[in-house]
Amino acid sequence: EEEWRRTDYRHIRWDEAERILPANGATAAAVPAKNLEPLAGAEQGGLLVFVDGVVVHYQLAEALARQGVVFTDLRSAIRQHEGLVKQHLMTRAVRPGDGKFAALHAALWDYGVFVHVPRNIAAELPLQVVCYNTKPGAALGHVLVVLEDNAQATMQVEYASAQQARQSAYIGATELIVGAAGNLRYVSLQDWNRQTFEFSHQRGIVGRDAQLDWVNGVMGSRLTKAFIEVDAVGAGANARVSGFFFADRDQFFDLDTQQNHNAPLTNTDLLFKGAARDNARTLWQGMIKSLPQMQRIDGYQVCRNLMLSDSARMDSIPGLEIEADDVACSHAATFGTLEEEPIYYLMSRGISRPQAQLMIIEGFFDELLQRVPFERVRQRLMDEIEAKIIG
Helix, strand or coil, X not given: CHHHXXXXXXXXXXXXXXXXXXXXXXXXXXXXXXXXXXXXXXCCCEEEEEECCEEEXXXXXXXXXXXXCEEEEHHHHHHHCHHHXXXXXXXXXXXXXXXXXXXXXXXXXXXXXXXXXXXXXXXCCCEEEEEEECCCCEECEEEEEEECCCCEEEEEEEEEECCCCCCEEEEEEEEEEECXXXXXXXXXXXXXXXXXXXXXXXXXXXXXXXXXXXXXXXXXXXXXXXXXXXXXXXXXXXXXXEEXXXXXXXXXXXXXXXXXXCCCCCEEEEEEEEEECCCCEEEEXXXXXXXXXXXXXXXEEEEEEEECCCCCEEEEECCEECCCCCEEEEEEEEEEECCHHHHHHHHCCCCXXXXXXXXXXXXXXXXXXXXXXXXXXXXXXXXXXXXXXXX
């Protein structure tokens, strides 16, 4: 299979990645305090915390509950909103036939979150989900977000885990469904420990005149193989997909993105930025596709790479499959290193060389970090980037 040709995962010790046993007595106290801080101000729209796949904290603002917003764990949603979940769960966005890990996830998923925002409702306060693992093993988490027509929401999901000596696996799925004239801002941040191997399928469905602003950050794990796709299915659909990644030591990130124009008059804009140092490796494969007769579409994709050591390897493979003739589609990939001239300029003004390098790398990522709508989260991400640079 082409999408797996450059990804070798035969070294995973699957015998160490048995299912995490949920009844371990873990509480929200196991989660670092920084991950539980409110996203904006002191008031939260909703907070759902999983530890080893078990809900350990749940809250939903009364104002959102009165609006009919559903924000709950997926198993509770199946009991309380069976019809809604059944209509959307792995039927439109991620499907079992999307790949071997999608099929495995469909058969064995063990926890997840469900969000439903009714028609014409704007959820003004952000929703926050934290998935934290304290034990080694395999976890299969699912995110299902459904915005009905003319609905609005902002949401962040964060994945992290405690340091472990044994290997772990995360086999996940994310489904974002935005109805006509809806508007979803969605942030996904991943910082698994260095013994975790992630395989995930993530897809957004964007309806007529709808907006999806999706930010995806990858900082942790030993290996991440993520399929990140967006389908523009209604005229006037607009999707902006942003990604940032920073690999160091022996990390390998393989990010496979696809922008599918399944309706005319649609727009997709993808920008990824990544850095690699030490012996790390990154791979980005991007594709813009259009169905026949899908005219007047606008698709753009670019991946910008910053190599911070001679032993790191970064590959980018953009692509187009266009079956219409009235389109504006383009792609690009760039590669660079830290140039001496700006470093010298900063040093001439009394800044140390390490600090000058740090400032330049932070500037490289700043454009994407500014797309994260939460100041506290942006600062925390900048601190994590600094920690990787300092080593």
